[in-house]
Amino acid sequence: MKHFAVKYLREEKLPTPFCPGCGNGILMNAFFKAVEELGYRDLRDFVFCSGIGCAAWIPSPHFMADSIHTLHGRAIPVATGIKLMKPHLKVVVIGGDGDLAGIGLSHLIHAARRNIGLTVIMVNNMIYGMTGGQVAPTTPRGIKTTTTPKGNLEDPIDVARILVEAGAPYVAKWTTYHVISLKNSIKKALRKKGFTYIEVVSQCPTSYGRNAGFKNPSEMLKWFKENSITYEKAKKMGRDIWKKKIVVGEYVDIYRKELTERIRMEDLDYEN
C-alpha cells in the first residue's frame, strides 16, 4: 500500500533533496497527517508560499498544490496579496528561520498585527542551512558557526513571543520531537480564520548539529526532549528560563476578526 501522504505529493519529485536526518521531513509528515485528519483528500483549497532556503523547498515543488516559491524573506507579502484577492483559499507559508525571522521579520510581525488569515510555519533549525551553516538570528549564544568561528556573541530572537505581542491570535511552538502536538497545532491553525503561527524547532544535522557538538540527528531530538519545558510552566518561572529552555506549547489561542473579513464588511469595530 502506498504511504498515506503520496496523494499530497508530486511523486516524480521524490525523494526530497534534504540531507539524511533533516527535520524538514518530520514537519512534512506532521503537516500531511494534520491535513488528512481534517479530511482533505487533496490540496486544492491550499496555496503554499515559501521563500528561499532548505525549509522553503518543503512545499516547492513537492506538494501537489499551487505553490509559489518567492524571493528570500518575501513569502508573506506574496501570500498577503493572494489572501486579499482570494480570501476563501488556505494560504500557508512554510519557511526557515533565516527567511522568516531574519530578512523577512518585519513582514511576519506586520502580518500578525494585521491579522491576515495566513498560516505561517517556521522551521527553526537555528542556522542558515542552505548557504552552509552561517549564524542566524535564532542561533543560541556561544554556538560556533561558519561566521562565528569563536562562538556566537549575540542572543537569539524569540519570534513566538514577539508575535503574541504583535497580536497574532494563534501562536504555538514545538520541536521535531513533539510530533503529535505539532500535528494538532497545525490542525488547529488550519481551522482558524486569523493569522496563525507555528514554530517548529528542528534539526539541521549537516550545518548545525555537527558544529554544535551533536553526533547524529537522534541526539538532537533527545536534546530537544530534555531541554523543552511547557509554556504553562515557563510562565511561572523567572525570566532566565526563556533563554535556557525551549518553551513549547500554545502561547496564545484567542479570537480576533480576520482582516479580509473586516475589509469585506468594512468593519471598524474595535472590540475584536
Add this chain to the structure above:
Amino acid sequence: MFWQGNVACAEAAVKAGCRFFAGYPITPASEIAERMAQILPEVHGIFMQMEDEIAAINAIIGASWAGAKSMTATSGPGFSLMQEGIGYAFMTETPCVIVVVQRLGPATGQASKGGQGNFMQARWGTHGDYSAIVLSPNSAQEMFDLTVEAFNLSEKYRTPVILLADELSAHIVEPVKIPERIVVVDRRKARDHSEPFFGSSDPKGIPPMPEVGEGLNILVTGSTHDEWGYRYTSDPDVHRKLVTRIYWKIEGNVRDIADYEADIDEKAKVGIVSYGCSSRTVYEAIDRLRGRGIRVSHLRFRTLWPFPDWIVEELAEKVNVILVPELSLGQFCREVERAAHGKARIISITKIGGGEMITPKEIIEVVERI
C-alpha cells in the same frame, strides 16, 4: 476633468481593470495611493498600504497570481528597494504595473523636486538578463493614457511594465479627457494543462497564465525553471531557453511596443530627442526657433524601453546634429548616441537640482551656436 497627473493615473488604472494596489507613501507619488484608497473599494478592489516597498512589490505579485491586475506606485528610493521583486516578476512572467514618479537622487536626494535620473535604472535596475517595457508620460493626459497602455502591455506580454513619470507630469493639474471607449487588454488565461505555463515553442512566445486556486497545481519560482515551473538550479539549457525567451518576447516586439511622437521637418539639419518633462521645454523652443525660420525636427518618446533605435537612426540620417535635453547627467543621451550609430553629432544638454527645468532659451542658445 481637471486632474492632477497622479490622480489621472489612479483613475486610469481602475478603468484599465486594476483591482489591487499595494504601496508605501513617498513624495511625489503618494497621491496615486491616496486616490486608489478612495476609488478601489468602490469597484470591490483592494487597497493595501504595506510595511515597505519590498512588501508592496511582492504583494502585487501575489495578487497578480490570484488573477488581479495589480499596481504599485513609488519614487526613486522605493524603486530601488523594489528591484529584487521586479526581477522576480520578470523571471516568473508576472504582469503588474510599477509607477515611478522620478525625483532627484541618489538616496533621498531632493524629495519633492523633479528629475529624470531613473532612466537607466528603469531598464537595468535588477540583476540578470531581461528586457523591460518602460513608458513615459509628459502630461496629466498621458498619465491617464499611458497608465492604460501600461496595463495593456503588461497583460499582453505577461511582464511587469514601468510607467516612468516625473514630478511635473505627476503634479501638474491639467484637463484630462477620458476616451469614450477605452481598449482594455486581458491576459491570456490558462484553464488547463494543454499549454505549458512557462514555455513556448516560439522563442518569442508568451505562455498563458494560470491563476492560483483553480486546481491546476501551479508551480511558480524565481529560480530557473522549465516550462512547467520546475526548478533547475544548474542546467545550462533550461536557463538559456527561459531567459532568452523572456528577453526576446519584449525585444523582438519592439516595433509593436514603440510609441513616440515625431515632428519631422525633412529639410531640418537640427534634431532634438526628448522624453517626459524635458519635452515640454522642447515644444516651446521649437515654436520660437521655427518662428525665426530655423528648421528643427523633434522626436519625443513615450516608450523609453525597449529603446526604439531605428527611429533615432532615421533621424540621425536626416540631420547633422541631435540635441538631447534631460534632467540627468546624460543617461538618456548615452542611449540616443548609441542608437544614432555615429550618423549625427550628439549634443547633450543636462541640468540637475532643485527641480529646475531646462529652459527653451537654453536649447535655443545651443542651436544658435551650432
